[in-house]
Amino acid sequence: xxxTIASLGEFxxxxxxxxxxxxxxxxxxxxxxxxxxxxxxxxPRTQQLLTTVDTLVEGIHFGSDADPFLLGQKALxxxxxxxxxxxxVPHWYLLSLALPASTPLFWARRLAEGLAEDGQRYRLSLVGxxxxxxxxxxxxxxxxxxxxxxxxxxxxxxxxxxxDRLLVSGSIGDSALGLACRLGRIVSPQQQxxxxxxxxxxxxxxxxxxxxxxxxxxxxxxAAIDISDGLIADLGHLCNQSRLGAQLHVDHIxxxxxxxxxxxxxxxxxxxxxxxxxxxxxxxLSVSPGALEMVGHAAQRCQVTVTDIGVVVQDPxxxxxxxxxxxxxxxxxxxxxx
Amino acid sequence: xxxTIASLGEFxxxxxxxxxxxxxxxxxxxxxxxxxxxxxxxxPRTQQLLTTVDTLVEGIHFGSDADPFLLGQKALxxxxxxxxxxxxVPHWYLLSLALPASTPLFWARRLAEGLAEDGQRYRLSLVGxxxxxxxxxxxxxxxxxxxxxxxxxxxxxxxxxxxDRLLVSGSIGDSALGLACRLGRIVSPQQQxxxxxxxxxxxxxxxxxxxxxxxxxxxxxxAAIDISDGLIADLGHLCNQSRLGAQLHVDHIxxxxxxxxxxxxxxxxxxxxxxxxxxxxxxxLSVSPGALEMVGHAAQRCQVTVTDIGVVVQDPxxxxxxxxxxxxxxxxxxxxxx
Numbered sequence: 039x040x041x042t043i044a045s046l047g048e049f050x051x052x053x054x055x056x057x058x059x060x061x062x063x064x065x066x067x068x069x070x071x072x073x074x075x076x077x078x079x080x081x082p083r084t085q086q087l088l089t090t091v092d093t094l095v096e097g098i099h100f101g102s103d104a105d106p107f108l109l110g111q112k113a114l115x116x117x118x119x120x121x122x123x124x125x126x127v128p129h130w131y132l133l134s135l136a137l138p139a140s141t142p143l144f145w146a147r148r149l150a151e152g153l154a155e156d157g158q159r160y161r162l163s164l165v166g167x168x169x170x171x172x173x174x175x176x177x178x179x180x181x182x183x184x185x186x187x188x189x190x191x192x193x194x195x196x197x198x199x200x201x202d203r204l205l206v207s208g209s210i211g212d213s214a215l216g217l218a219c220r221l222g223r224i225v226s227p228q229q230q231x232x233x234x235x236x237x238x239x240x241x242x243x244x245x246x247x248x249x250x251x252x253x254x255x256x257x258x259x260x261a262a263i264d265i266s267d268g269l270i271a272d273l274g275h276l277c278n279q280s281r282l283g284a285q286l287h288v289d290h291i292x293x294x295x296x297x298x299x300x301x302x303x304x305x306x307x308x309x310x311x312x313x314x315x316x317x318x319x320x321x322x323l324s325v326s327p328g329a330l331e332m333v334g335h336a337a338q339r340c341q342v343t344v345t346d347i348g349v350v351v352q353d354p355x356x357x358x359x360x361x362x363x364x365x366x367x368x369x370x371x372x373x374x375x376x
Numbered sequence: 377x378x379x380t381i382a383s384l385g386e387f388x389x390x391x392x393x394x395x396x397x398x399x400x401x402x403x404x405x406x407x408x409x410x411x412x413x414x415x416x417x418x419x420p421r422t423q424q425l426l427t428t429v430d431t432l433v434e435g436i437h438f439g440s441d442a443d444p445f446l447l448g449q450k451a452l453x454x455x456x457x458x459x460x461x462x463x464x465v466p467h468w469y470l471l472s473l474a475l476p477a478s479t480p481l482f483w484a485r486r487l488a489e490g491l492a493e494d495g496q497r498y499r500l501s502l503v504g505x506x507x508x509x510x511x512x513x514x515x516x517x518x519x520x521x522x523x524x525x526x527x528x529x530x531x532x533x534x535x536x537x538x539x540d541r542l543l544v545s546g547s548i549g550d551s552a553l554g555l556a557c558r559l560g561r562i563v564s565p566q567q568q569x570x571x572x573x574x575x576x577x578x579x580x581x582x583x584x585x586x587x588x589x590x591x592x593x594x595x596x597x598x599a600a601i602d603i604s605d606g607l608i609a610d611l612g613h614l615c616n617q618s619r620l621g622a623q624l625h626v627d628h629i630x631x632x633x634x635x636x637x638x639x640x641x642x643x644x645x646x647x648x649x650x651x652x653x654x655x656x657x658x659x660x661l662s663v664s665p666g667a668l669e670m671v672g673h674a675a676q677r678c679q680v681t682v683t684d685i686g687v688v689v690q691d692p693x694x695x696x697x698x699x700x701x702x703x704x705x706x707x708x709x710x711x712x713x714x
Contacts, residue, residue, distance in 0.1 A: 044714040051714070069424065070532060073617065075461040075602055076428035076523070078530045081419040086407065089427075090414035090504060091470045091520055097511035098474075123413040132429045134518050136436075139714045166428060168518075171713040173435035176510070180472050182429055182520040185414070192416045194408060264413055279411065375509040376382040376389070376477045 041143040048169055055150040056133065059157055059164035077165035079130060079184065086192065088185040090120040096177040098375075106145045108241045109179065110152030116266065117183035118160060118245035119319040123264040125193035125254030126185035128160060128247070133167035136178040149179075160247070193254055198261035198280035198324035202350040205333065207246045207321040207342050209294040210269050214315020215308075216240030224300065232296035239294075243319035249340040250321060258333055261324040268314035271372025272322055273348075273356060280324075283353040288313065289360050292345040309368070316373035324350060379481040386507055393488040394471065397495055397502035415503035417468060417522065424530060426523040428458040434515040436713075439558075444483045446579045447517065448490030454604065455521035456498060456583035457657040461602040463531035463592030464523035466498060466585070471505035472518040479515070487517075498585070531592055536599035536618035536662035540688040543661040543671065545584045545680050547632040548607050552653020553646075554578030562638065570634035577632075581657035587678045588659060596671055599662040606652035609710025610660055611686075611694060618662075621691040626651065627698050630683040647706070654711035662688060 043051055052072065060071045070078040081087050094113050096102060114131065121128045133153070137146070157163065162183075172178060216236035218224040245264075253259050261280060265272045269291065277284050291313060293301060301308050323344070325333055330346070337344040351357070358365045381389055390410065398409045408416040419425050432451050434440055452469065459466045471491070475484070495501065500521075510516060554574035556562040583602075591597050599618060603610045607629065615622050629651060631639060639646050661682070663671055668684070675682040689695070696703045 042714075046714070048713040069528070070530060074533050075458040075600075076426040076464070076521075076530075078462070078525070079425040079427065080527075081425055083421040087417040087419055087425060088414040089417065089470065089520070089522070091472045091506050091518070093472045093474055093506050093508050093516070093518065095474050095508055095510050095516075098509050120413040124416070126414070132427065132520060134429045134431045136431055136433050136516055137714075168429050168431050169713060170431050170433055171436050172433050172514070172516075176514065178431070178433075178474055178510075178516045178518075180429070180431065180506075180518045182427070182470060183414075184427070187416070189418075190407070192408060192414075195412050262413075375386040375507060376380075376384070376475075 042139060043137060043141045043143055043146050044139040046143060051146060051169055055146055056164060056167065059150060059153050061157065061163040071163070071165040079165065081186065084189060085186040086189055088121055088124050088126040088187055088192065089182060090117050091180060091182040092116045093178060093180040106149040107152035110149040111156045111242060113179045113181045114153065114156050115243045115245050116319060117181050118247060119243060119264040119266065121183060121185040122245045122247045122250040123193065123262045123321055124187060125191065125250050125259060125262065126187035127251060128162055128183055128185040130163050130165045130184040132182040133164055134180040135169050136172035138172050138175045191254065193259045193262045195261055195263050195276050196279040198276055198282055198350050200282060200350055200352060201327060202260050202324040203327050203330055203346050204284060204348040204350065205323045205325060205344045205346055206269065206292060207249060207344055208244065209292045209297060210318055210320060211297050211312030211315060212236050212239035212294050213317040214311045215297055215300060218311060232299060235296045240317065245319060246321045246342055249337060249342045252336045252340060253333060256332065256336070258325055258329045259323055260326065263322050265318040265320045265322055266316060268316040268372040269318065269322065270314045270356065270368060276322060276324065277354065277356065283351045283355050283357065284348050285351055285357045285359060286348040287359045290345060290347045292343065314368065314372045380477060381475060381479045381481055381484050382477040384481060389484060389507055393484055394502060394505065397488065397491050399495065399501040409501070409503035417503065419524065422527060423524040424527055426459055426462050426464040426525055426530065427520060428455050429518060429520045430454045431516060431518040444487040445490035448487040449494045449580060451517045451519045452491065452494050453581045453583050454657060455519050456585060457581060457602040457604070459521060459523040460583045460585045460588040461531065461600045461659055462525060463529065463588050463597060463600065464525035465589060466500055466521055466523040468501050468503045468522040470520040471502055473507050474510035474516040476510050476513045529592065531597045531600045533599055533601045533614050534617040536614055536620055536688050538620060538688055538690060539665060540598050540662040541665050541668055541684050542622060542686040542688065543663060543682045543684055544607065544630060545587060545659045545682050546582065547630045547635065548656055548658060549635050549650030549653060550574050550577035550632050551655040552649045553635055553638060556649060570637060573632070573634045578655065583657060584659045584680055587675060587680045590674045590678060591671060594670065594674070596663055596667045597661055598664065601660050603656040603658045603660055604654060606654040606710040607656065607660065608652045608694065608706060614660060614662065615692065615694065621689045621693050621695065622686050623689055623695045623697060624686040625697045628683060628685045630681065652706065652710050
């Protein structure tokens with residue numbers, strides 16, 4: 039018989055599991071964190087505040103058998119990817135948890151351990167939150183993340199420029215393939231290594247904070263967005279908000295070795311999943327053609343690949359190219375919740 | 377057949393219902409709100425940032441028949457009460473909604489209308505959020521609220537002083553009685569007016585922002601907390617965090633006329649509900665005895681009653697008094713989620 043969170047109680051949970059996630063000095067200044075009515079944060083006068091919120095819902099974003107250690111980290115990292123896309127530095131977060139009273143205590147403990155590890159990795163402090171019961175038996179994890187960026191230095195979606203090259207970090211489609219493997223929607227004859235790699239990419243995004251900050255420090259970014267709804271949809275957001283369009287070279291979209299092996303087998307049937315599956319949490323960057331070489335150097339220093347997949351053009355919408363030739367647009371262009 | 381939110385889609389919902397909740401200049405400056413990866417907020421250099429998050433869960437905090445107009449307002453106001461208790465001025469909020477795809481569109485529209493009305497009333501702008509599906513059929517509303525307070529001027533829980541008088545705003549217990557009436561746990565022979573008053577107090581808290589700001593501007597507050605877990609529990613939090621204790625005169629705890637009529641009938645059986653039922657969202661203030669008169673004047677100007685219910689003492693814990701005589705402590709001392 040395992041203990042449930044009810045054995046510790048709401049305030050016991052906060053004291054034992056969450057208070058240790060609040061780091062002291064050196065990790066972003068705050069005057070008052072967990073335990074008062076609100077957190078009090080000091081924003082240096084040269085900086086603006088960035089804030090973003092994401093909710094993960096059991097049965098939608100994760101299954102009931104998901105590892106809570108990874109779940110805590112994913113909840114943080116989907117927000118970290120947003121801060122990266124603004125060119126900012128993350129510092130603090132609020133955690134709001136809705137949990138059934140029957141949730142095993144070890145589940146909550148593992149969640150906190152995952153948060154603790156990523157808190158150290160990314161130098162983040164928990165500064166408050168809310169812990170409530172959920173009657174429906176389903177878990178909801180909401181993280182509000184706070185970062186800083188120099189005054190008027192945030193990298194927006196709406197400031198891409200005509201002629202900009204479009205770059206993506208890392209590889210695209212792994213997360214959607216990983217989820218499809220897990221759900222049995224792709225029966226894979228692949229090596230277990232490939233499946234492990236792809237599901238890992240789904241479970242644990244890699245926010246490209248270092249790359250984004252380095253590029254932002256050198257003023258190399260005209261615009262950026264993190265790829266959460268799928269490459270096609272998020273490229274659409276960037277273009278629409280910049281009142282421009284894009285030529286997208288679909289055969290330039292970077293795939294991992296594992297994704298390539300699946301793609302070689304299943305071919306174009308896999309393309310909607312790869313390009314529009316979502317949850318990549320890679321960066322899509324819009325940069326001046328003259329900056330490409332410097333961006334490449336920065337990426338090398340961060341050990342992140344960046345790949346040129348197209349160009350910003352005047353005509354609105356996305357024009358698709360394969361092997362240099364125009365092709366028909368995709369019908370399924372991105373994840374939407376309803 | 378009513379339309380559901382699925383007919384509008386995730387981005388349609390954001391565009392039609394939530395974008396209008398983002399106000400422009402004059403309501404707290406922000407450089408970038410809904411529609412980018414993160415909101416960009418400008419914090420004046422004389423100010424610190426206050427932030428707090430609260431989650432309302434269907435089946436725990438509200439029934440499935442709750443009016444979404446009031447629900448949106450309550451979700452904002454429970455957070456506003458936190459900002460009030462810090463002596464701050466609220467400015468911005470993030471809204472994270474988990475909704476079943478079958479949620480009626482008019483439900484989401486009413487929620488947005490409630491938020492719009494309170495946004496105007498309290499001069500708040502929505503600056504971002506997350507809208508996700510919930511598979512469980514249950515609705516979760518999470519609001520992260522942002523306020524400003526002068527540098528080093530936040531009113532904490534931990535700074536009550538020995539000899540301070542303890543004051544509460546408004547009346548205590550109405551919300552818990554209102555909920556009990558609604559759930560049929562109190563069969564009330566009262567006039568419908570009383571029941572309406574009490575359930576209204578449950579549905580729509582009155583954050584005491586004006587009073588708190590006026591008192592904070594005059595530096596009259598040593599410490600403050602908002603009463604969400606129940607008067608006894610929150611008095612306990614204030615005392616513990618200040619490493620002091622309190623003498624509480626239970627017969628001084630202010631009751632509304634409606635609550636008094638129920639109390640006269642049911643007597644002391646009702647006391648746990650009144651004093652520990654929670655969700656009052658009134659303020660508990662710790663002030664110097666010499667400041668009582670000025671606090672009274674400020675309260676009068678705000679048309680809020682404040683009532684002296686006790687004194688801060690050296691001995692830890694709460695000592696209960698009735699008619700000036702010591703009495704036994706209560707066993708049920710506050711709402712806890714698990």
